[in-house]
Structure formats: structure tokens, C-alpha cells
Amino acid sequence: MSTAQNLSFVLEGIHKVKFEDRPVPEIQNPHDVIINVKFTGICGSDVHYWEHGAIGNFIVKDPMVLGHESAGIISKVGSAVKSLKVGDRVAMEPGISCRRCEPCKAGKYNLCENMQFAATPPYDGTLAKYYVLPEDFCYKLPENLTLQEGALMEPLSVAVHIVRQAGVTPGQSVVVFGAGPVGLLCCAVATAFGASKVIAVDIQQQRLDFAKEYATTSTFMPGKVSAIENAERLRSENGLSAGADVAIDASGAEPSVHTGIHVLRNGGTYVQGGMGRSEIQFPIMAACSKELNIKGSFRYGSGDYKLAVNLVASGKVDVKKLITGTVKFEEAEEAFTQVKAGKGIKTLIAGIDE
Template sequence: MASATAQNLSFVLEGIHQVKFEDRPVPELKNPHDVLINVKYTGICGSDVHYWEHGAIGQFVVKDPMVLGHESAGIITKVGSAVTSLKVGDRVAMEPGIACRRCEPCKSGKYNLCINMAFAATPPYDGTLAKYYTLPEDFCYKLPESMSLQEGALMEPLSVAVHIVRQAQVSPGQSVVVFGAGPVGLLCCAVATAFGASKVIAVDIQQPRLDFAKQYATTSTFMPSKVSAQENAQRLISENDLGAGADVAIDASGAEPSVHTGIHVLRNGGSYVQGGMGRSEIQFPIMAACSKELTLRGSFRYGSGDYKLAVGLVSSGRVDVKKLITGTVKFEEAEQAFKEVKAGKGIKTLIAGIDV
């Protein structure tokens, strides 16, 4: 590990299971609207672990050393000459994907679909597991005094959940079934509850996750049996008094059986949102989707207003992210933390940053 006098100590992935600590130059403010952030806390995401484990996610392949991390919060240490909304010392949640602002998706308001997106810790772009990181001011969200920097680091996965639930157009009184009780699935349950859903049911194959979900943000939980998707869906409907079926199904697992059960558990005219990423191709119950005239949507990262809403949900007390934080480790223990997350320990582990 580099010395404590390092200027910008960074946690760098060189190859599969090959990481190192490297001192890199402090990044420059290349645009007058940019700010420099001393990163204080970073959560470990499944995609970070996947790059560490496999060196690639789909078409995104780690060809050169890359700094990991993208779920972060920190403190502003320098601002560009045109920055007006932030000042040195402000505590911010960091949105880690910078859109080009010029392509058609960007100009139509769907910047998360930007064809030139520069997203942290997605090759070839470095992530936020470093002492310093730069962002445009409008991709930093000032945290109210009532919110901690640890909570700020969870605004990234919460924003993913906000986007998914907004894609589902969850409204008061609806019944929502969420497949997968990992961090994003749990947060989808919490957001659906905050949006007024009357029934929120978490589905998972691990009892400890269901136990946590039950006391966190659901009205009930469900563990599938080793039967057909139709049979699991029917039992889910009957056990939860869903009548003709659920209004909304959200998959946050990426598992093919969950996708099938999600389609079958919905009422006619229901809404299905795919948030979890699994295999690139799966079999799909197309007949049920068509005959029920379901609304099917994908969900990718987060878009306009999602981070702002996420901060508001936490600061107002409607969503509690503190309960998801299993523990915090020192920056120099980052590799061990990755190993523990890969082993399925805890829900959300944070890596503390390096003080200025």
C-alpha cells in the first residue's frame, strides 16, 4: 500500500482478482462548472464485485487498470469558477454517470440512456474509490444536516430503486411484488411503500434476506417452492389475497424463474419492470404477457430527478437506508471487503475514504 502521504490514493483493478493501491495525481477541474470532492464513503456494488471477479460485464471489458467504486458521498474541497450551487465544505451525494448532454436521449430528457455516457468504474472510466474525484456541480446533491455521509453513499442504489419504481408507475393503494431482496430489491420495497403501495411483497430464496425484508419495508414475504412459475405465482396470489393478481411486479434479481413468476403473478393490465440483470438471453412467457396486455419496461440506472427524490425520501424519514449498512471498513481493507461481499456477507458494506 502507498504511504499515508499519498496525494490521491486509489483502489485499482488490474485484472481478475488483481487489485492494488496506487497514488494517482489529484484530478484537475477541467470545466468551470466542475467541483473536486474528497470522497468519504463508498458502497460496494454487485457490478464492482463482478468486474473484480470476471474482469468484464457484457461488452464492458477491463483492458487497462481501472479505479473501482461508484456509490459515493463526500465533501467539496474545490469549486470551478462558474459553480454557483455548491461551496467548499458542502457534503454531497455523488451521481457517478456523466452524460454528454448532446445526443438525442440526453436532449429528450433520458440522459441515463446517453450513447456517450461516462460512468464511474465502467471501462474505460475510473471510479470513485479514491481520495479525490471530480464531477459537474449538477451531478452533486447537497445533503441536508439531518443526513450523514454514510447515508449519502446509499443515494446511488436508492436512486436505482427510485427509477425502477417510477418506471412501474406505482401509485397509492396498489399491490407490488418485488423479486430479489438484495440492496436494490429492499430499496424498491421501501420506495414502493413510500409511494403509497398498500401491499409490498418481497420474494427471495434466502430466508435471512426475507427475515430482514419483513422487518424493513414489506407487508409480507414469499419463498418460492421448486415447482412451476405458474404454481408459485398462484400460491403467492392466494397467500397474499391479491385477487386477480398483483398490480405491479418488479424483478430486482435477474433470475429467469423470477421473471416467469413475475409475469404470471400479475393481473390483466398489470405492469412489469425488469431492474435486475441476469443472463443476456432467457426464455420468456410471451403468451401470458400478450394475453394479459401487460405493460413491460426495462430500467437502467437513474435519470432526471431520481437522485433529488432519493435525498428527499431519506431526509423526510420516509425511507431508512441506515438499516442496510452492515458495516464500514478502512480504505486499506477494501480488498477484504470485496471478498466478504462476494461471499454474501451483510447487505451493504461501506469503505471509508481518506481524510484530507
Template sequence: MSNQAATAQNLSFVLEGVHQVKFEDRPIPEIKDPHDVLVNVRFTGICGSDVHYWEHGSIGQFVVKEPMVLGHESSGVISKVGSAVTTLKVGDRVAMEPGIPCRRCEPCKGGKYNLCENMAFAATPPYDGTLAKYYVLPEDFCYKVPESISLEEAAVMEPLGVAVHIVRQAEVSPGQSVVIFGAGPVGLLCCAVARAFGAARVIAVDIQPGRLSFAKKYAATATFEPSKVSPSENAARLIEENDLGPGADAVIDASGAEPSVHTGIHVLRSGGTYVQGGMGRSEITFPIMAACTKELNVRGSFRYGSGDYKLAVGLVASGKVNVKELITSTVAFENAEQAFKEVKVGKGVKTLIAGIEA
């Protein structure tokens, strides 16, 4: 395998079908737009969506019909720049934002490019992902990282960008109380971002005690393990134990689990804000009466938009958010499949795959 990596032009980790992956040498992608850059990918984190495609071959309407390169949480080093590139040079270390919007549709023009009607997002069919030696991106979707941030940390800017977007959607402000359901990578990062935004109390909720103890060490000010009772009973206990009075100012669901959604709605104070960040089943029952009578602000959150990656890099560079603590293991490129298996069984918090240095 290491010989293959040494002699390959652009070795890529390709999903062919459910649980069917292979390493394939592909041509080095060409710079076609003068504003594009060629990145030598150095580290790639594994996301739940990558594992879902590997396990099921689809997510909702996105179905893997042709072989597809996996991965979208990446960092790398610029190896070539287009003729119109002004902000980056060969050798620059960057965090890679993996979704390229069309820039022409109404959402793009309205400043919400994450809702682009023609988004080309890495490792979302039919677009190839970043688990390859090389990847092409527009220069403005590559974020230069300072020397204080390692390339391993730079790969975590993608889930951190998601967390920044969610916490921005929740309009978290200094002194507020925030309850975050789900202590996986995104939920943990939401805790850290909420703290960085000045939240006085950040309560992490999960059904796994191990995750809660990590959350408490990491960024949560308190934790809560739900009992097997009704959501309104869990909400009442959560409010009481944390002295939240009329309820929390903001709730973020990073789990997608129906009981979490219900408990979250019941935990909020009147006029509070609920943000759905986790994806669960496509249809669930919803406590509409509580949402209505409490006049809640209920919002979705999808990927990241303008300024989110930039802020993510700034939060890590300033020391306000620590992503290093979330990286539990780094595996060699040739062991990529093993890394997917480890993430599938919930091993560690964030697993990285090391790329092939040019």
C-alpha cells in the first residue's frame, strides 16, 4: 500500500457501494478557473455523513450512483494557484471549506450561500470528496491558518464552522443559559462556541455518561442525563437542577433524536430560541402547542455561511475554543477503512485520516 501511495499521482479513497471502498489512483485535478487553487490534502476528519454513505449508500434524496471519493473535513497545503489568485501562495497552510455555491441564485445573492440551489458539496453525490492527495477549491474557500494552529486542528474547522453557524442561529449572547442536546463532536463544539459567545450557563445533555463527563471537562458548565420518563418531566428536572427559573434562553439540538426535540421545547422559557442542528428521522411528532403558546423562535441550521469559517479560525487562534482536545486519533491514509469502522462504533470523539504529503 505504501508503495502504491508513493507512486500514485492522486491516490483517492473511493466509495463504490454499501461497505465497498477501494483506493484508486485518479488524475491530479486541473485548475480550470483562474481563481482556483490546488490543495495537497493533509488531514481529513470523518463525519457521521461519510459513515452514513458508507453504511447505507444514501442520505435522504442524495444517493451514491457512481463511485465517489469520501471526506469533507479537511486541511492542506497550497501546491498550485490559478492566474487570478491574490490572497494565497504555494506553501500556505489552509482550512478547506468544502461546499462551492453557484453564487448566482437568490439564496447566494441574498447572502445565504449555504442554501444555494446548485451547491457542489464535497462527498455529497454526485460530487467527489476530499479524501485524496489533491483537491481543487476557489481561493476564497481556503482559509489561511496562523502558525499557532496545526494542520490537524485546521481539519476540525469544518465541524467548528457548523457549530458557529448553529450558535449564531440561536443568537446566543453574554449571560444567557443554553441547553445543548447531543454531546457528539458538533454538540461539544456548540458548547465551546456558546461559552466563547459569553453564555453564562451551558448545559450538555446526552444519554451516554462517558460523553457527559467529557463535555463537563471540555466546555459545558453542567450536564444532564435524561431519565426514562416523559420529555416534560425531564425538562422540569433539568430546569430545577440548574436553577433555570422560567426556562433556558436558548436550546440547540445536535442529536436529531425525537425525545431531545420534545424536551428542548419544554425546557425553553417563553420567547426563547430553539435551533435544530442535528438531523434525525425525516418526520417526527412535535410539541406544537408549547412552541405556539410560549411564542418560541424555532429555526433550522444547515452547514455554514458567510463568515462562519473565518470566525472558527479566529476562535481557535485566540484560544477561546480548543479543538485539539477533540482529536482522539490520527490514522494513516492506507488505514482509512479501519478509521470508518472505529467511528461507526463510536470510538473516540474525532478521528483524522492523514493525507499523502506531496
């Protein structure tokens, strides 16, 4: 392995992974940089590809490098690069938009029609020694941020986008369904945005125990009763008789969606961030008669990574607490096993030379 130029962690088929020495990426555009990847977080989507070989219509047909939550050190810069230099430590935004389509031109590049996103077939991910990105998709880490924290900028940006979609303002009450990494980070961002009540909902007690100590004002374990009854109890336990201002789903679970709609006040805002089954039953009458604002949220867009870095650098959001442990690159598959088993919050995979 030591003689390998660009050792990569490749998914070949369901539960079939291998280490492969791939060519070192080259600078194609004068604005490109090459990054020596140092830490990569593993999330549900990576595990889903590893377990099922597909997510919806995205099917892994050819071997694909996994990973998309990374930070690293710049090892080479293109001739036109002005914002970065060799040796800079950066968080890597792993989706390159085309810059030409209508959503791109409208400033919503996360909705790009020609997105090239890491570890979404057919595009290779970041679990390799080297990765190439345009300079504007790299975010220089301030002195007080570690590269491990840098790897957490990806899920934090997902949360920043969700909370921005929700338009959370100071003094509001926010209920977050799902206390996994993104749900917890939504709680943290909502708190940073000035929410006065932040309630985490989950069906796993150990996740709620963690959430209790992390950026929430209270937690809620749904009972085996109807969504309406759970919503009523959540409201009464939290002094929200009229309902919550904002409900965020970071679970993708049908009962969460139902409870989320019922927990809201008239005119409240609901944001769907979690991805579960592609179709579910939906309490459309409540949504209509309460005149709810219902929005989706997908990945991250303009300014989200920048704000994520700022929130951590300024001490408003703590991502360190979410890091459960780090495995060696050679033991990358172990991180997948841990995520699948629901062990801890976020497991990182170290770069080749770490």
C-alpha cells in the first residue's frame, strides 16, 4: 500500500469494497486545486450505497469511490487560483454545480440540473488520498478549527441550509425530528439563530440522552399513540399550547412527518430535510387549514458552508462533541459497520498518512 499513488476506498457491489490505487487527479481547469484528504465522515447515504448499491434512481453501476464529508490540505493549485495556496487547510464542498443552468444562475446551485456530487453515481467520492475541486468549493479553515472539525462542515452545512429554509428567527420554538448527526446539528444551528425553545424528538433513548446535553431545551420520546396525541403531549410538555413555530424533519420517518404537521401552530413552517421512503401518507387537511409553509431542503447552497465554518469558529456551534472516534484509512469499512450499528454519532476515517 505504501507505494500507492492515490489509494482509494472503492465500492464494487453490495457489501463489496476494496482498496484500489487510482491515478492522482489532475488540474483540468486553472481554477482547480488538488487536496490531500485528511479526514472523512461517514453518513447514512454512504452506508446506504454500501448496503443496497443504490439510493432511489441513483444506482452504482461501476465501481465508485465512497465518501463526501471531507477536509484536507491543499497540495497543488491551478495557475488562476488566488484564494488558496499549497498547505492551506480546507473543508471540501463535494458537489460541483454546472454554473450554467437556470437554478445555478438563480443562485440555487444545490438544485443544479447537472450536479456532479461526490459518491453519487457515477461520480467518485472523497475517500482517496487526493481529490480535485474548483477553488471556490474549498473553505479555508480558521486557525482554531481542526481538520477533524473541518470534515463536519458537510453535515453542518446541510443543517444550516435546513434552518435557513425554515427561516428561524430569535425567540421562536423549533421542534426537530430525528436526533442523528443532521438533526442534532439542526438543533445547534436553530439555537445559534436565537430560537428560545429547541426540542429534539427521537425514538432511541440514547440519542435523546445525548441531545439533552447538546443544544436543546428539551427532548421528546413519542409514545405508541397517534401522531395527534403525540403532538398534543409535546405541546403541553413544552408550553406550546398554540403549537410550535417551526417543525423540521431530519428523520424521513412517516410518523415524524405526521407529528411535525400536527405540532405546528397556525401559519407555522415545516421543512423536510430527512430522506426516508419515497412516498408516505400525509395529513394534508391539517397542512391546508393551518395554512402551513411547507418546504423541502436539499444539500446546501450559496453561503451555507461559509456560515457553517463561521458558526464553529465563533464558538456558537460545537461539532467536536459529535465525533465519536476515528478509524485508520485501511480500516475504512469499520466506520460503515459502526454507522450501521448506530454506534456513536459521527465516525471519521483518517487520511492515508494520518
